[in-house]
Amino acid sequence: MRLNTLSPAIGSKTGKKRLGRGLGSGLGKTSGKGHKGQYARKGGYHKVGFEGGQMPLQRRLPKVGFRSHMKPTRAEVRLDQLERIEAEVIDVAVLKAAGLVNIYADRVKVVKSGELKRKVTLKGVYATAGAKQAIEAAGGKVEE
Numbered sequence: 001m002r003l004n005t006l007s008p009a010i011g012s013k014t015g016k017k018r019l020g021r022g023l024g025s026g027l028g029k030t031s032g033k034g035h036k037g038q039y040a041r042k043g044g045y046h047k048v049g050f051e052g053g054q055m056p057l058q059r060r061l062p063k064v065g066f067r068s069h070m071k072p073t074r075a076e077v078r079l080d081q082l083e084r085i086e087a088e089v090i091d092v093a094v095l096k097a098a099g100l101v102n103i104y105a106d107r108v109k110v111v112k113s114g115e116l117k118r119k120v121t122l123k124g125v126y127a128t129a130g131a132k133q134a135i136e137a138a139g140g141k142v143e144e
Contacts, residue, residue: 017032019031072102072104072105073104073106073107074105074108074109075095075100075101075102075107075108076109076111077095077108077109077110077111078110078111078113079111079112079113079114079116079131079134079135080113080116081114082110082116082120084098085098085120087120088120088121089120089123090120090122091122091123091124091125092105092106092108092124092125107126108125108126109125109126109128110126110127110128110131110135111130112128112130112131112133112134115134116134116135116140117138118138118139118140119138119140120135120138120140121140121141121142121143122135122140122141122143122144124143124144125142125144126144
């Protein structure tokens with residue numbers, strides 16, 4: 001194969017339309033622009049979504065939804081998930097390594113859901129009041 005023998009596949013390239021070259025060309029007279037109207041005229045342009053002065057669809061519909069920018073950096077862990085981690089001292093790095101929280105999480109909170117039967121120490125991990133009680137009842141402690 002040589003560079004001078006390469007050519008595009010048949011049908012992959014189409015020729016430029018030659019507008020306004022007589023009726024026989026199929027693109028004569030109005031040059032494919034139809035009759036009159038804004039698009040037929042020189043400089044016939046309007047913004048995306050413009051509906052001729054009518055209230056555009058994106059403004060007729062109500063605003064909906066909310067996406068928190070804090071969500072990727074916050075995470076929750078249940079007590080029964082803490083039960084499965086072998087480490088005695090649990091911090092954010094241990095939770096990330098165990099795959100329980102997002103790698104971008106910088107604040108983690110333990111919520112009271114499920115049971116905790118063994119002693120664990122939380123370092124730099126927040127806990128709800130109920131979760132804190134459950135951890136202390138199991139012999140553990142929460143250090144913030």
